[in-house]
Amino acid sequence: xxxxLLIILSVLLAVVIVxxxxxxxxxxxxxxxxxxxxTKERNATADILRLSRKVIASRSKEKEFLPYFIKYTVRSLxxxxxxxxxxxxxxxFIGCAVSGTFPPLKxxxxxxxxxxxxxxxxxxxxxxxFKTKFTTQNLKKLCGxxxxxxxxxEAPESFPERFINEAPFSLMAPIKIDEKIxxxxxxxxxGEFDAHSLSRNDGVYLIRLAEIxxxxxxxxxxxxxxxxxxxxxxxxxxxxxxxVSSGIIHNIGNAITIAKLAVNSLIDNxxxxxxxxxxxxxxxxxxPRMEEELAKDNLDxxxxxxxxxxxxxxxxxxxxxxxxxxxxxxxxxxxxMSDKLFHISEIIELQQRFMGELGTENxxxxxxxxxxxxxxFDESFNKRGFKIDTDLDDKVPEVLVDSSxxxxxxxxxxxxxxxxxxxxxxxxxxxxxxxxxxxxxxDDKNYAVIKISDNGPGIPNKIKEKMFDFGFSTKxxxxxxxxxxxxxxxxxxxxxxxxxxxxxxxxxxxxxxxIYIPVN
Numbered sequence: 313x314x315x316x317l318l319i320i321l322s323v324l325l326a327v328v329i330v331x332x333x334x335x336x337x338x339x340x341x342x343x344x345x346x347x348x349x350x351t352k353e354r355n356a357t358a359d360i361l362r363l364s365r366k367v368i369a370s371r372s373k374e375k376e377f378l379p380y381f382i383k384y385t386v387r388s389l390x391x392x393x394x395x396x397x398x399x400x401x402x403x404x405f406i407g408c409a410v411s412g413t414f415p416p417l418k419x420x421x422x423x424x425x426x427x428x429x430x431x432x433x434x435x436x437x438x439x440x441x442f443k444t445k446f447t448t449q450n451l452k453k454l455c456g457x458x459x460x461x462x463x464x465x466e467a468p469e470s471f472p473e474r475f476i477n478e479a480p481f482s483l484m485a486p487i488k489i490d491e492k493i494x495x496x497x498x499x500x501x502x503g504e505f506d507a508h509s510l511s512r513n514d515g516v517y518l519i520r521l522a523e524i525x526x527x528x529x530x531x532x533x534x535x536x537x538x539x540x541x542x543x544x545x546x547x548x549x550x551x552x553x554x555x556v557s558s559g560i561i562h563n564i565g566n567a568i569t570i571a572k573l574a575v576n577s578l579i580d581n582x583x584x585x586x587x588x589x590x591x592x593x594x595x596x597x598x599x600p601r602m603e604e605e606l607a608k609d610n611l612d613x614x615x616x617x618x619x620x621x622x623x624x625x626x627x628x629x630x631x632x633x634x635x636x637x638x639x640x641x642x643x644x645x646x647x648x649m650s651d652k653l654f655h656i657s658e659i660i661e662l663q664q665r666f667m668g669e670l671g672t673e674n675x676x677x678x679x680x681x682x683x684x685x686x687x688x689f690d691e692s693f694n695k696r697g698f699k700i701d702t703d704l705d706d707k708v709p710e711v712l713v714d715s716s717x718x719x720x721x722x723x724x725x726x727x728x729x730x731x732x733x734x735x736x737x738x739x740x741x742x743x744x745x746x747x748x749x750x751x752x753x754x755d756d757k758n759y760a761v762i763k764i765s766d767n768g769p770g771i772p773n774k775i776k777e778k779m780f781d782f783g784f785s786t787k788x789x790x791x792x793x794x795x796x797x798x799x800x801x802x803x804x805x806x807x808x809x810x811x812x813x814x815x816x817x818x819x820x821x822x823x824x825x826x827i828y829i830p831v832n
Contacts, residue, residue, distance in 0.1 A: 377532055378495070379409040379436065381525050386411045386499060389518065390508035393479070394499040395439070396487075403448040405496055407439035414500060415478040417444050417471065429478065445470035448493045451486055460485040460515035468498075478502065481510040485522045489530055497522055590631035598624055675710040676718070678749055678760050678829070685722035686747065698733060699744040708751050708760050709831045713809055721802045725764045725825050728799075732768035732823070743767060751831065758831050759811070765824035771817040780813070 378396045386394040393414030397405035407417065413429045417439065420428070428435040450469050454461035461468070463482045467475040479500030487495040499518065503509040602624065605614040614621040682704060726745065733743040745766050752761045771779065780803045806813055810830045817823035 377528060378525075379411075381521075381528075382409050382497065383411045385497060385518070385521050388521070389483075389499055389510065389514055390501075391499040391510060392501045394497065397444065397446070397496040397498070399448055399493050399495055400443060405444045405446045405448070405451075407442040407444065408495065410435045410439055413478060414498075415472070415475045417446075417475075418442060419472050419474075425474070446496075448486075451484070451493065451496055454484070455486060458515065459519045462510070462512045462515055483510050483515055483518050485515070485518045487522050487529070488526050489533070494526070494529065497525070590634050594628055594631055598628060673712055673714050676713050676715045677706075677710050678708055678718070678762065679704040679706050681715050681718050682722055682747060682749060682762065685719050685726060697743075698730065699742065700747070701744065702747045704747070704749040705751065708749055709758075711760055711809070711829055711831055713829070717805050721805050721827070722762070722764070724799065724802050725827075729764065729766040729768060729823070733766055736769040741767065752828075754828065759828040760831050762827040762829070763824055764827070765822060767822040770819040770821055771815070771823050772819055776815055776817060779815075 378398075382394045382396045385391075391412065393410070393412035395410045395414050395417070396408040398408045400406045410432060412432065414435065416425055416428055416435070428438055446468065451461075454468065461484050465476065465480045467473065467479075468482065468484065480503050482498060482500040484496055484498045486493045487497055497518065499510065499514075501508060501510040601621075602611060602614075605611040605621070615624065616622070682702070686700065686702060726747075729745050733745075743766070745764070747765075748761075748763045750761055752759050780799050803813055806827055806829065811828045813828070814826040815823065816826070
């Protein structure tokens with residue numbers, strides 16, 4: 313009996329050992345399979361990242377990444393062919409790129425089909441932009457919770473009937489960006505005995521590839537957006553420089569015009585025939601006759617009784633008065649010409665300083681920068697009859713800034729105020745711009761505070777909320793070249809130095825922009 317029990321126990325123990333060994337083998341195989349799958353996915357991630365890096369380096373659009381991606385997917389899954397479709401505006405998919413021997417997605421003749429199957433590049437060109445009958449709703453329905461769809465000897469809904477001839481096995485999965493379907497990836501195989509046939513097991517791997525592609529597309533799009541942002545900001549800086557240069561040239565032109573008018577007036581004053589000059593008439597006509605009468609001892613009688621002599625004193629008085637007036641006018645003209653030449657010299661010096669300090673940060677007196685900005689645009693105020701008042705405290709401490717950049721900032725606000733007042737064009741209103749500079753303590757910090765206020769039309773709240781956003785402009789619908797970057801550039805420039813900008817505005821009463829720049 314004991315021997316029998318021992319035999320039974322031995323058998324049970326052997327069975328337990330076999331079961332445990334079997335489980336260990338299965339676990340080991342599963343672990344190896346998982347490790348192999350993870351390794352495969354890691355390698356795929358590295359490969360796809362390399363592809364995206366190539367696209368970023370070449371400054372291509374994100375859509376240029378997809379042809380590389382579908383080629384990699386076809387090769388990685390050992391499929392015969394594949395295609396990328398992109399989601400259109402009406403949720404219908406549009407052809408983007410083809411790889412390998414992928415069947416046409418629209419009905420074509422057998423001859424054309426054979427040409428397309430044999431020529432991948434031509435097939436991509438043929439298919440790009442083609443609107444299919446396949447929609448995002450079809451894709452969601454087919455993929456369901458699995459996240460992919462597998463077709464065994466059947467064609468996906470709305471695909472051509474001949475599709476199955478070249479692709480008895482096919483897999484598809486969505487490519488998503490921000491949880492929205494951006495595109496669809498399809499891979500196919502023929503199922504020939506000496507080639508790999510796609511199966512459901514490949515679906516999970518295809519999902520992973522699509523997820524990696526989605527992440528890469530997001531990175532590429534973000535990079536493109538940032539690149540475009542930087543380009544637009546650079547364009548804004550250059551536009552600001554152009555505005556400064558245009559303002560300078562405009563002021564020089566106006567000053568030269570006024571100087572030319574003064575010169576012409578002086579020429580007119582002095583360009584009189586010698587015999588017609590009043591001083592010559594006195595010297596050559598009146599004084600010689602009086603000397604002649606004096607020699608005869610008849611001067612007293614001549615002036616008192618002679619009809620001609622009686623007029624001499626009043627004539628000399630009138631002629632001398634005219635000479636004095638001419639001298640006064642000439643003096644005013646010379647002063648005006650001197651002022652304008654000084655103004656031209658000042659503007660040229662300002663331009664040289666502006667270009668010399670461009671991109672250079674120095675300890676800067678903000679009063680000087682504001683005065684320079686006003687000088688550049690003072691002719692714009694004079695021309696339109698706008699009044700400008702400044703109240704600039706010269707005791708405000710210096711700040712470490714790029715004075716040329718801040719000149720652009722102040723010019724931007726001044727220019728916007730001029731345009732706002734000009735657009736309202738209320739002839740009953742006396743338009744004025746006020747600029748002040750002072751020091752103010754706020755949140756335990758000292759700031760240089762610049763206020764630029766006008767009595768123009770003011771800014772509606774819906775515009776006020778967006779006016780510093782990149783790309784926002786109220787002028788885009790008015791045949792304007794504005795890109796909506798100027799105020800965004802101003803905000804960025806002020807933020808660079810730890811400052812900020814406040815707006816106080818009321819429709820019909822005007823606007824006040826307050827710029828805060830920290831001072832040590």
